[in-house]
Amino acid sequence: MAKSKVNFDPRLARRKMIGGVFYFVFLCAVMVGILSLLVLLTRILMEGLPWLSLGFLTNYPSRHPEIAGIRSAMMGTIWVMALTALFTVPVGVGAAIYLEEYAPKNRLTQLIEINISNLAGVPSIVYGLLGWALFVQIMSMGRVVLAGALTLSLLVLPIVILASREAIRAVPNEYRLGAFALGADQWQVIKGAVLPSAIPGILTGTILALSRAIGEAAPVIAISALVYLTFVPADPFDQFTVMPIQIFNWVGRPQDDFQSLAAAGIIVLLAILLTMNALAVILRNRYQTRSED
Amino acid sequence: MNDDAPIFEVSSLSLYYDDFRALKDIDMEIRRYAITALIGPSGCGKSTLLRCFNRMNDLIPTARIEGRILFEGSDLYHPDVDATEIRSRIGMVFQRPNPFPKSIYDNVAFGLKINGYRGDIDEAIERSLRQAALWDEVKDRLKDSALELSGGQQQRLCIARALAVEPEVILMDEPASALDPIATLAIEELVRELSESYTIVIVTHNMQQAARVSHETAFLMAGEDRSGYLVEHGATSQIFTTPKSERTEAYITGRFS
Amino acid sequence: METTARGAATVRGDRAATGRFRRRRGASLESRVIWWVFFLCAMLSVLTTVAIVFSLLSQALSFFREVGVWEFISGTRWTPILKPRSYGVLPLVNGTLLVAFLAAIVALPVGLATAIFLAEYAPDKVRRIIKPALEVLAGVPTVVYGYFALTFVTPQLQRVFPDMIVFNALSAGIVMGIMIIPMVSSLSEDAMISVPRSLRQAAYALGATKLETSVKVVVPAALSGIVASFILAISRAIGETMLVTIAAGATPRMTANPLDSIQTMTAYIVQLALGEAAHGSLEYNTIFAVGLLLFVMTLCMNLLGYWVVRRWRQAY
Numbered sequence: 073m074a075k076s077k078v079n080f081d082p083r084l085a086r087r088k089m090i091g092g093v094f095y096f097v098f099l100c101a102v103m104v105g106i107l108s109l110l111v112l113l114t115r116i117l118m119e120g121l122p123w124l125s126l127g128f129l130t131n132y133p134s135r136h137p138e139i140a141g142i143r144s145a146m147m148g149t150i151w152v153m154a155l156t157a158l159f160t161v162p163v164g165v166g167a168a169i170y171l172e173e174y175a176p177k178n179r180l181t182q183l184i185e186i187n188i189s190n191l192a193g194v195p196s197i198v199y200g201l202l203g204w205a206l207f208v209q210i211m212s213m214g215r216v217v218l219a220g221a222l223t224l225s226l227l228v229l230p231i232v233i234l235a236s237r238e239a240i241r242a243v244p245n246e247y248r249l250g251a252f253a254l255g256a257d258q259w260q261v262i263k264g265a266v267l268p269s270a271i272p273g274i275l276t277g278t279i280l281a282l283s284r285a286i287g288e289a290a291p292v293i294a295i296s297a298l299v300y301l302t303f304v305p306a307d308p309f310d311q312f313t314v315m316p317i318q319i320f321n322w323v324g325r326p327q328d329d330f331q332s333l334a335a336a337g338i339i340v341l342l343a344i345l346l347t348m349n350a351l352a353v354i355l356r357n358r359y360q361t362r363s364e365d
Numbered sequence: 366m367n368d369d370a371p372i373f374e375v376s377s378l379s380l381y382y383d384d385f386r387a388l389k390d391i392d393m394e395i396r397r398y399a400i401t402a403l404i405g406p407s408g409c410g411k412s413t414l415l416r417c418f419n420r421m422n423d424l425i426p427t428a429r430i431e432g433r434i435l436f437e438g439s440d441l442y443h444p445d446v447d448a449t450e451i452r453s454r455i456g457m458v459f460q461r462p463n464p465f466p467k468s469i470y471d472n473v474a475f476g477l478k479i480n481g482y483r484g485d486i487d488e489a490i491e492r493s494l495r496q497a498a499l500w501d502e503v504k505d506r507l508k509d510s511a512l513e514l515s516g517g518q519q520q521r522l523c524i525a526r527a528l529a530v531e532p533e534v535i536l537m538d539e540p541a542s543a544l545d546p547i548a549t550l551a552i553e554e555l556v557r558e559l560s561e562s563y564t565i566v567i568v569t570h571n572m573q574q575a576a577r578v579s580h581e582t583a584f585l586m587a588g589e590d591r592s593g594y595l596v597e598h599g600a601t602s603q604i605f606t607t608p609k610s611e612r613t614e615a616y617i618t619g620r621f622s
Numbered sequence: 623m624e625t626t627a628r629g630a631a632t633v634r635g636d637r638a639a640t641g642r643f644r645r646r647r648g649a650s651l652e653s654r655v656i657w658w659v660f661f662l663c664a665m666l667s668v669l670t671t672v673a674i675v676f677s678l679l680s681q682a683l684s685f686f687r688e689v690g691v692w693e694f695i696s697g698t699r700w701t702p703i704l705k706p707r708s709y710g711v712l713p714l715v716n717g718t719l720l721v722a723f724l725a726a727i728v729a730l731p732v733g734l735a736t737a738i739f740l741a742e743y744a745p746d747k748v749r750r751i752i753k754p755a756l757e758v759l760a761g762v763p764t765v766v767y768g769y770f771a772l773t774f775v776t777p778q779l780q781r782v783f784p785d786m787i788v789f790n791a792l793s794a795g796i797v798m799g800i801m802i803i804p805m806v807s808s809l810s811e812d813a814m815i816s817v818p819r820s821l822r823q824a825a826y827a828l829g830a831t832k833l834e835t836s837v838k839v840v841v842p843a844a845l846s847g848i849v850a851s852f853i854l855a856i857s858r859a860i861g862e863t864m865l866v867t868i869a870a871g872a873t874p875r876m877t878a879n880p881l882d883s884i885q886t887m888t889a890y891i892v893q894l895a896l897g898e899a900a901h902g903s904l905e906y907n908t909i910f911a912v913g914l915l916l917f918v919m920t921l922c923m924n925l926l927g928y929w930v931v932r933r934w935r936q937a938y
Binding site: 082087088090091094095097098099100101102104105106108109111112115116119162163164165166167169170171173174175183184186187188189190191193194195196197198199200201202204205206209210226229230233257258259283284286287288289290293294297298316319320323324331334335338341342345349 | 652653657659660661662665666668670671681731738743752755758761762763764766770803804807829860862863864868888891892896901913921928
């Protein structure tokens with residue numbers, strides 16, 4: 073079948089070879105990401121696992137690495153995250169409801185939408201500066217849990233809004249029309265038909281947003297500074313530290329033992345992150361299978 | 366090569382997507398330098414059959430074929446045959462105009478460049494655009510984006526793009542179905558002109574179109590198992606006036622669609 | 623994807639119309655209150671932006687009352703704490719851009735190649751393994767990357783460059799590059815997946831190989847999304863804080879040498895936030911001036927990214 077075309081010199085063998093070479097190149101590029109992840113995880117597990125013990129979770133930080141622990145930072149993280157969730161979920165869902173269900177198509181709505189997507193791209197340290205100026209200084213809260221939580225709330229709010237909007241948008245329009253047809257007003261429609269079916273999606277998105285906030289050190293560091301806390305915050309007006317800052321603190325020390333403590337802290341942090349992500353995935357899957365029934 | 370010999374010889378061709386049999390035992394020959402129309406109700410496998418001729422179905426991982434297609438006397442699906450090379454010899458025009466989001470010039474130049482055209486590329490582009498009856502409309506704006514052309518112009522550009530690589534056969538998959546009546550007529554006229562130097566296989570669901578443009582017509586239908594089979598194949602005049610099969614007659618007289 | 627968005631917009635428009643209709647007929651007090659609550663929630667995001675601009679600007683202004691804007695923007699010495707004091711921000715900008723540049727060298731080619739592999743080559747089974755792995759890579763906290771750069775990558779690099787000091791731009795840049803690979807790859811992949819199948823078929827039908835189809839047809843058609851992914855990833859690298867604070871050093875200097883210790887704008891902010899600078903002092907205000915510059919730089923890049931997507935989007 074080799075009836076070659078006189079006007080063309082396709083050099084197919086060569087092109088196929090180049091194709092093969094590039095396939096290999098693309099594959100290598102993928103492996104850069106995957107292998108980096110594997111090396112990173114292996115490295116952290118090897119360094120940190122020997123230092124991981126019950127004592128590490130229950131002890132306060134100390135100058136002596138062998139008895140140092142992450143208790144105050146862990147409790148600080150839990151405090152901050154709980155408050156952040158408390159602030160962002162209602163506001164984020166409210167904003168999403170406004171944009172999806174009420175907002176007219178006008179310039180103000182457009183401004184809000186552009187603004188939200190831009191906020192998602194603002195560096196997290198800038199939120200730290202905002203929180204420091206606004207909550208710590210102007211409102212004179214001091215370097216307390218509440219100031220940290222409010223700062224992180226502003227940081228994750230755009231993500232929660234985007235996730236909630238997606239969840240609300242995924243609710244079939246027939247649900248709304250059905251409820252309207254029964255004579256419900258807009259709020260009743262939202263309350264009775266839209267929100268119940270959007271909740272799993274909202275929850276999933278919120279958990280993922282919080283799992284981003286939990287690893288953030290930059291915005292909190294401007295608020296809490298590098299305190300050496302040997303107590304657990306008792307209320308929102310106590311001083312605090314969070315896990316990524318404790319890890320940062322340990323990484324910055326020259327002694328090898330503290331570096332290993334940092335690795336141990338990272339394992340705990342990653343374990344919490346993994347748990348949250350798994351929870352989000354389970355929620356999503358459960359919801360999906362149920363809606364298929 | 367003997368001009369009387371068929372360019373394609375299809376024998377006992379079946380095509381499967383996983384377990385689903387989309388085409389069943391097709392036997393037919395495609396005449397050289399003629400326009401063969403593939404007609405039939407939707408879902409009868411006429412587009413699938415068309416895509417067997419340039420091995421486009423190879424791109425679908427679940428697709429596999431049984432049987433044989435001879436192209437110029439040799440097995441199209443022989444392991445030594447390179448589908449990429451085949452496709453540069455058998456051009457294709459699609460249902461919707463699909464110009465690349467590049468300039469008009471670059472659209473036509475694409476096939477020339479990748480296939481290593483030896484001659485003057487500018488000349489080849491002009492020749493292809495003239496053949497596709499588009500040159501006069503675009504000669505002053507070759508650098509403009511192809512997406513600025515009208516639908517009919519875009520489809521003629523796609524034909525020019527296929528012609529540029531000097532194929533022996535052009536496969537057309539309902540090339541006018543997305544166009545308005547006037548653009549459709551322009552395409553039909555173009556197809557007739559091209560048939561003087563190319564073998565053309567055209568899929569259409571428009572029977573008037575098949576009757577107007579084609580020399581031969583093949584009628585396909587889907588059986589009860591939803592797999593397509595060839596009902597009848599012959600000269601277009603014969604198929605439309607004295608069909609051998611009652612099913613063909615029923616279809617062309619519009620008793621079912 | 624485009625169609626879905628447009629569909630949703632129309633549906634939303636209809637619903638909004640319903641809402642307006644009801645209000646005009648004299649909505650109840652309750653539904654007015656509810657409307658206001660939701661509206662204020664949405665406006666809070668606008669307020670956040672206003673608050674960011676206000677807090678940065680007000681403190682930065684008191685800084686610029688004492689230090690000229692030109693001196694700040696064009697000065698090549700940054701010694702705000704040590705005497706003789708000098709407030710030229712360029713060394714910090716230099717450090718930031720150097721690390722971002724190194725990160726881009728790693729992340730743009732690798733991320734784009736990954737995207738091409740995922741969008742054009744990988745069978746479903748492989749994609750289902752790689753994509754979650756890349757998501758994990760994107761979800762790892764940045765302190766962890768800092769730890770990785772300082773305790774693993776730097777010692778490896780020191781084998782190649784024995785004279786290199788512990789804190790350096792190279793290590794931070796490489797790890798930053800790894801960190802933003804998923805951002806480049808996922809946004810670019812989205813752009814490539816939304817290129818219609820018919821364009822790929824057209825290329826194959828002309829006798830193009832898979833590589834030619836991917837590189838000469840799909841990538842150019844997805845170019846706006848790919849460029850946007852580059853811009854947004856670089857913007858992310860400019861704003862990234864903990865990684866560079868941990869691994870790149872605290873030495874503001876004008877240099878193009880990746881082996882040098884440098885300081886980025888973000889790392890400077892952290893350094894000063896950790897020290898107890900007196901509220902209202904000039905040092906305290908420097909971080910807001912630097913923060914303002916950082917905010918403006920990333921904002922410009924993000925706006926550029928969105929503009930590229932909108933301006934170049936092909937209407938298929």
